[in-house]
Amino acid sequence: MELNAVQLSGAEIVVQALIDEGVQYVFGYPGGSVLHIYDALFKQDRVKHILVRHEQGAAHAADGLARATGRCGVCLVTSGPGATNAVTGIATAYMDSIPLVCITGQVPTPVIGSDAFQEVDTVGITRPCVKHNFLVKDVRDLALTLRKAFFIATTGRPGPVVVDIPKDVTDPNVKIPYVYPREIRMRSYHPTEKGHPGQIKRALDLMLQAKRPVFYTGGGVILGEASALLTELVRLSGYPITSTLMGLGAYPMTDPQFIGMLGMHGTYEANMAMHETDVLIAIGARFDDRVTGKIEHFCPHAKIIHIDVDPSSISKNVRVDVPVVGQVASVLAELVRLWKEQAPSAVGRPVAEWWDKIGEWRRVDCLHYDRTSEKIKPQFAVETLYKVTGGDLYLTSDVGQHQMFAAQFYPFDKPRRWINSGGLGTMGFGLPAAMGVQLAFPEAQVACISGEASILMCIQEMATCKQYNLPIKVILLNNGYMGMVRQWQEFFYGSRYSHSYVDALPDFVKLAESFGHVGMRVERPADLEAAMAEAFAMKDRFVFLDVVVDPTENVYPMIVAGKGQHEMHLAPSLSERELA
Amino acid sequence: MRHIIAVLLENEAGALSRVAGLFSARGYNIESLTVAPTDDPTLSRMTLVTTGNEEIVEQIKKQLNKLIDTVKLLDLTEGPHIEREMMMIKVRAEGENRQELKRLVDIFRAKIIDVTDTSYVVELTGASKKLDAFIDAVPEGLIVEVVRSGPTGIARGEKGLSL
Ligand SMILES: Cc1cc2nc3c(=O)[nH]c(=O)nc-3n(C[C@H](O)[C@H](O)[C@H](O)COP(=O)(O)OP(=O)(O)OC[C@H]3O[C@@H](n4cnc5c(N)ncnc54)[C@H](O)[C@@H]3O)c2cc1C
Ligand SMILES: Cc1ncc(C[n+]2csc(CCOP(=O)(O)OP(=O)(O)O)c2C)c(N)n1
Ligand SMILES: [Mg+2]
Numbered sequence: 001m002e003l004n005a006v007q008l009s010g011a012e013i014v015v016q017a018l019i020d021e022g023v024q025y026v027f028g029y030p031g032g033s034v035l036h037i038y039d040a041l042f043k044q045d046r047v048k049h050i051l052v053r054h055e056q057g058a059a060h061a062a063d064g065l066a067r068a069t070g071r072c073g074v075c076l077v078t079s080g081p082g083a084t085n086a087v088t089g090i091a092t093a094y095m096d097s098i099p100l101v102c103i104t105g106q107v108p109t110p111v112i113g114s115d116a117f118q119e120v121d122t123v124g125i126t127r128p129c130v131k132h133n134f135l136v137k138d139v140r141d142l143a144l145t146l147r148k149a150f151f152i153a154t155t156g157r158p159g160p161v162v163v164d165i166p167k168d169v170t171d172p173n174v175k176i177p178y179v180y181p182r183e184i185r186m187r188s189y190h191p192t193e194k195g196h197p198g199q200i201k202r203a204l205d206l207m208l209q210a211k212r213p214v215f216y217t218g219g220g221v222i223l224g225e226a227s228a229l230l231t232e233l234v235r236l237s238g239y240p241i242t243s244t245l246m247g248l249g250a251y252p253m254t255d256p257q258f259i260g261m262l263g264m265h266g267t268y269e270a271n272m273a274m275h276e277t278d279v280l281i282a283i284g285a286r287f288d289d290r291v292t293g294k295i296e297h298f299c300p301h302a303k304i305i306h307i308d309v310d311p312s313s314i315s316k317n318v319r320v321d322v323p324v325v326g327q328v329a330s331v332l333a334e335l336v337r338l339w340k341e342q343a344p345s346a347v348g349r350p351v352a353e354w355w356d357k358i359g360e361w362r363r364v365d366c367l368h369y370d371r372t373s374e375k376i377k378p379q380f381a382v383e384t385l386y387k388v389t390g391g392d393l394y395l396t397s398d399v400g401q402h403q404m405f406a407a408q409f410y411p412f413d414k415p416r417r418w419i420n421s422g423g424l425g426t427m428g429f430g431l432p433a434a435m436g437v438q439l440a441f442p443e444a445q446v447a448c449i450s451g452e453a454s455i456l457m458c459i460q461e462m463a464t465c466k467q468y469n470l471p472i473k474v475i476l477l478n479n480g481y482m483g484m485v486r487q488w489q490e491f492f493y494g495s496r497y498s499h500s501y502v503d504a505l506p507d508f509v510k511l512a513e514s515f516g517h518v519g520m521r522v523e524r525p526a527d528l529e530a531a532m533a534e535a536f537a538m539k540d541r542f543v544f545l546d547v548v549v550d551p552t553e554n555v556y557p558m559i560v561a562g563k564g565q566h567e568m569h570l571a572p573s574l575s576e577r578e579l580a
Numbered sequence: 581m582r583h584i585i586a587v588l589l590e591n592e593a594g595a596l597s598r599v600a601g602l603f604s605a606r607g608y609n610i611e612s613l614t615v616a617p618t619d620d621p622t623l624s625r626m627t628l629v630t631t632g633n634e635e636i637v638e639q640i641k642k643q644l645n646k647l648i649d650t651v652k653l654l655d656l657t658e659g660p661h662i663e664r665e666m667m668m669i670k671v672r673a674e675g676e677n678r679q680e681l682k683r684l685v686d687i688f689r690a691k692i693i694d695v696t697d698t699s700y701v702v703e704l705t706g707a708s709k710k711l712d713a714f715i716d717a718v719p720e721g722l723i724v725e726v727v728r729s730g731p732t733g734i735a736r737g738e739k740g741l742s743l
Binding site for chain 1: 589590593594597598601605635638639642643645646648649650651743
């Protein structure tokens with residue numbers, strides 16, 4: 001043991017470990033089993049605690065911070081209901097591979113298993129939705145366990161880690177020497193870094209032979225900080241690129257080589273290109289069912305290259321031809337180097353015909369909508385948001401049609417700007433996530449796009465925004481319906497709108513005002529831009545902008561369940577045009 | 581196809597439930613699962629028997645490897661290996677059945693490890709198929725109770741699954 005190690009209690013160890021990890025913000029909510037930790041937090045000012053209003057908000061806020069910065073998010077909740085409230089947020093982070101450490105209080109070790117007050121089996125409940133979890137039964141294991149938690153959460157394929165700490169382990173009267181392990185080695189955990197050179201070579205050969213290549217990139221490029229390398233490779237090759245919902249912004253969306261998002265609500269050109277491609281270059285994407293459509297019809301003509309750090313992502317849903325396991329940045333750096341070496345003259349290679357084809361698909365203009373409408377179209381609202389913010393925005397989202405419209409109509413040119421729950425699709429994510437983002441970037445423009453149904457799921461966080469003066473802008477696309485649900489009911493349930501009408505809505509302007517914020521409501525297209533400009537001009541205020549949009553609008557294109565990628569539903573106006 | 585997968589796990593509380601949870605959450609078949617500490621008390625060795633097509637078994641192995649507690653994994657069925665399962669079977673042994681059962685025990689090189697006026701407990705070790713064969717060979721209606729350990733296995737040759 002080191003001679004001059006400080007003597008700390010378990011509670012102090014938790015706080016000191018956070019300091020040693022460089023954690024700036026902890027999002028939490030107190031309760032019996034974490035009171036020792038809260039007392040230790042009180043006695044210092046290095047780690048700032050943000051008091052949320054619901055533990056789900058704590059997890060989402062930590063998650064939002066992680067998505068915007070790439071650093072590990074941290075939340076702290078009490079045992080029992082504190083932990084169960086956080087589960088939705090933990091599962092949200094898990095599905096999107098977001099690094100998060102969630103510290104949960106637990107009842108004292110002697111009473112674990114006795115149905116003690118506020119006892120739940122947190123390790124058991126969270127096991128299926130964490131990368132790993134720990135129950136710390138001895139204060140002497142605490143520092144090492146916390147170090148492991150951060151290490152596991154942030155390396156390899158990132159993910160949430162829960163550290164469950166019984167109250168007696170944080171006893172302020174039991175002090176032990178504290179040494180925070182810098183280096184950590186775990187014999188059971190060695191995430192792959194570098195890709196296999198032979199596989200990279202095979203991937204390159206295949207790429208160079210391609211006639212109808214497509215890059216299909218995902219959240220892994222952002223998680224792996226590989227945007228610049230991806231951009232370089234895509235530009236070197238001159239090939240088209242599409243992205244999943246989670247990868248948007250990794251490659252500049254305003255660039256002509258970008259052919260839009262793919263998948264269920266992806267562009268016509270992206271999905272058709274996927275259908276016709278002969279070499280698919282999948283990077284940090286996991287072949288989600290929202291992307292593949294019916295597996296039997298997925299990329300029928302393609303040889304598939306797949307770069308991913310997680311071997312279990314490879315050939316999970318779709319069999320691939322050239323798997324490359326490794327960190328996307330390391331593999332892309334290698335591919336860029338080899339490309340420059342082997343294909344110096346490959347710029348604008350014989351894929352011109354392929355681009356012609358893509359040009360034809362583009363001319364379908366699949367995102368067309370009625371710009372002359374008397375009502376505010378949600379698409380128009382997003383376009384106006386882009387205009388007003390000059391494309392320089394951190395945009396978090398809730399879940400539904402508004403999320404898809406944002407993905408389709410707000411072109412992100414940088415990674416970590418588009419922050420949404422893709423895998424779990426958690427309504428209620430947007431507002432608390434925006435808090436994490438705004439705290440990380442106090443000077444940046446941060447907005448949350450939401451629906452009137454989603455926003456009510458974590459509306460209480462408006463109080464947190466007040467307490468910490470977070471000047472977030474909520475852009476509510478208020479269509480009076482759970483629009484995404486209504487759309488499915490219109491298509492597949494004979495327009496029987498069973499319980500998707502959002503009745504008894506509050507007056508959002510007054511609601512915002514009652515929390516101490518600014519509330520605004522816009523109903524006419526002509527007023528929208530000015531209202532948004534006014535909202536964003538209030539740099540130090542939280543503004544809730546209730547935008548009344550056309551309740552009947554649907555998200556197109558759409559690939560319905562059981563259909564192949566190429567069998568998209570286009571907007572009715574377009575389908576008619578095609579028939580004509 | 582049937583696969584026997586040997587896994588070295590950190591001997592941590594909850595490691596077993598992670599494996600069991602994985603199989604139920606992902607809907608994988610699990611025929612049997614045995615686990616015990618090894619000569620190194622910080623490690624447990626688990627033997628899993630599972631069935632599925634090649635793709636599924638490949639995923640099972642990847643998912644097992646992904647568990648943070650997994651130190652090493654070997655699919656024994658990929659190479660020459662020895663499989664052993666232990667069974668204790670209680671049979672009604674009265675009258676002429678006693679002779680018949682003893683003969684069976686000899687043929688299978690099993691052992692009778694408990695005797696009463698009316699019953700035997702027979703112990704038998706071998707590949708699971710051999711145990712199945714013994715059960716089939718016991719005359720109708722005589723079996724009182726069967727307890728099987730589930731298979732364990734080890735690769736042939738000098739190489740070992742260790743750290
Ligand atoms: C209402 C709704 C509609 C949706 N519609 C669509 C849609 O139309 N189109 C669409 O694309 N999605 C859609 N989604 C999202 C969809 O559900 C999935 O979340 C998404 O497709 C997954 O994105 P991804 O493949 O990029 O994977 P992610 O979940 O981002 O996974 C990242 C992958 O990268 C790997 N990885 C992580 N880090 C690294 C690293 N450092 N190096 C290498 N690899 C790494 C991981 O192992 C994983 O395989 C929708 C979601 C909702 C809620
Ligand atoms: C917590 C949660 N419950 C239910 C759903 C299912 N769901 C997906 S979208 C949606 C409707 C969202 O409505 P709203 O927030 O108004 O957005 P809109 O689609 O109208 O833009 C629902 C209920 C979900 N994704 N998350
Ligand atoms: Mg709505």
